[in-house]
Amino acid sequence: MASTLLRTSPVIRGALRASGAIKPAVGIASTTFVRGKATLPDLKYDYGALEPHISGKIMELHHKKHHQTYVTGLNTALETIAEAESKGDFTKAASVAPLLNFHGGGHLNHSLFWENLAPASREGGGEPSGVLKTAINEDFGSFDTFRKQMNTALAGIQGSGWAWLVKDKQSGTLGLVTRANQDPVTGQYVPLLGIDAWEHAYYLQYENRKAEYFEAIWNVINWKTVGSRFEKA
């Protein structure tokens, strides 16, 4: 039990120290791990630019605080892993996997999210065009059906998570997937459009009325970005 371990470990540590079994940590420069650090990407629009659909306050907190926390957490996880690996402590390195998945996923998901949104006065809203439009019509029947299915998927998330429009690499078709918490879309699916269904994404403005947020967000979807992701996928 964790509590027991915590209670006894200082004693064990003390005993080990007394017997000289633990040497001071080797001075591995932490700067070794700085390379490849994740950084918070800038938004391509102002915090208030998605109003009235997503408030400026939500956007600011969401980007500056929440996304930043994932970036920081990801870097910490990567440093811990690199440090553990350099000492040959692979058990320790492996134990960081859930944090890497959570914060790495959070960083990835939000980075994709900001780019698949745009102000309603600019690229935001409307309907997809070109080959994406054709594919949506083929795989969902119509744009309207797709939207409804996406909203149903979003409403059905039990807890925190995301819904994604994805391209299946094997079949080449479009599909909808949901992911819990910050689990990223990986494997056979290429993420094209993500919608954040965590409460922090809407609560200050929509409170418990999440269906209103899921309706409003269609006014700020950047179909140009989604279309070019589809073409590259």
Next chain:
Amino acid sequence: MVNLGTLVQYLALQGGPQQQQQQILSGDQFNMSLITETTYTLPSLPYAYDALEPHISSQIMTLHHDKHHQAYVDGLNAALKGLVAAVKANDLPAQIALQPRIRFHGGGHINHALFWANLAPAGSEETNADKVAGGLVSAIEGVWGSMEGFRKEFGAALVGIQGSGWGWLVKDGQTLKIVTTKDQDPIVGGEVPIFGVDMWEHAYYLQYLNVKAKYVENIWNVINWKTAEERFLGERDDVFEALRAALKF
């Protein structure tokens, strides 16, 4: 009407350890026909909406109780209605397909009902652990060394939850444990829930925004140690009996 204890047993059947499932099945404590005509209702709060100010705002409490908890009650009733129909129709695939919704909404109902009852206005006698929870306090000190040590470890567990979920102090046999659960998974594995803290963002966001550590720090001011002590001294069934009586289930 079916009481909350029955719902807990039902949920335990789906998610509990093998051994407990066997016990419940062989002990014939759960009968599918009990589910018929079940309608759960939202219990009223045992205090005013603003009674937990300034630690939990009146606005949060109002939305949390009137909207969120209500939605779990409604979702549970709808899912159970579907289950009754599926049982009557002998439609096993439909019964199985309903399980996640029953677990989610049923768990949401149980968790929030336990939560409201394990909170109390700051400064009230119920929040004075030393005065009203002697047995529990010494058990906590036995496990974590001190109340401060326990609060630290419990707080770290709460802040470490990835996504929506709950943190609980539970009695597991003769020992105390801190457990975290995801989404609305209820404590139905046989442990006695002593108190829980809701770590969904809706529980604190309007007041604390992204700074959840501050919410966790302040929650200690409104923990109802009297309820906690009663749950600690009782058995699992007592917890839900007391809850039902207090909240008029």
